[in-house]
């Protein structure tokens with residue numbers, strides 16, 4: 001197992017990747033089940049967006065979709081809207097081509113790196129059988145695009161506190177979040193295919209191939225840094241939640257134009 005003739009430190013990347021992603025998973029799981037401190041005045045944590053149910057603390061945002069927590073939900077399920085929400089953005093992330101590469105490598109060691117023999121390589125069948133589910137990525141892309149709008153909407157709410165326009169550090173953090181997600185989603189391989197990659201000919205005179213080609217080139221630019229945007233957007237979404245939680249708990253004070 002892990003036999004290789006490579007002399008470089010090939011194991012550093014999959015190890016660091018595994019560690020970084022594990023930190024994210026632990027933090028996200030903890031926050032998803034907490035069901036608390038996800039609203040701080042007009043700031044909403046992205047883990048709890050859109051605001052499905054009223055903030056249990058009873059203050060801050062009041063545009064929840066369904067009002068109070070539903071009574072039909074069994075008591076053994078934690079009273080946390082995030083458990084209904086996170087499945088959607090996670091379905092996009094977990095089927096992303098980059099994430100697939102890194103968890104196949106870092107967690108399943110299948111294979112752990114190029115030219116390194118991994119576990120079960122003799123039985124390697126590619127993404128067949130159950131893994132055909134990864135094809136869902138081309139559909140979960142639409143969820144991600146919708147989330148960009150939803151998160152910008154949260155950023156918009158971050159500009160108004162009790163009807164008064166203003167700006168705070170939280171507003172800026174909230175607005176950066178969907179921007180990084182947009183860089184990530186618009187560089188998606190499935191989006192690249194959709195925008196022009198599926199065309200057979202970019203130079204054919206008929207139709208709008210030239211426009212598609214220009215769009216495809218721009219998407220390709222983002223696509224070339226897809227790993228960077230994947231990590232930046234993932235880390236930022238966790239930091240955004242952390243910021244909202246700390247402000248909500250009173251651990252830190254949000255610098256803003258409303259209180260000053």
Ligand code: FES
Nearest residue numbers: 096097098188189
């Ligand atoms: S391939 Fe990574 S988001 Fe689509």
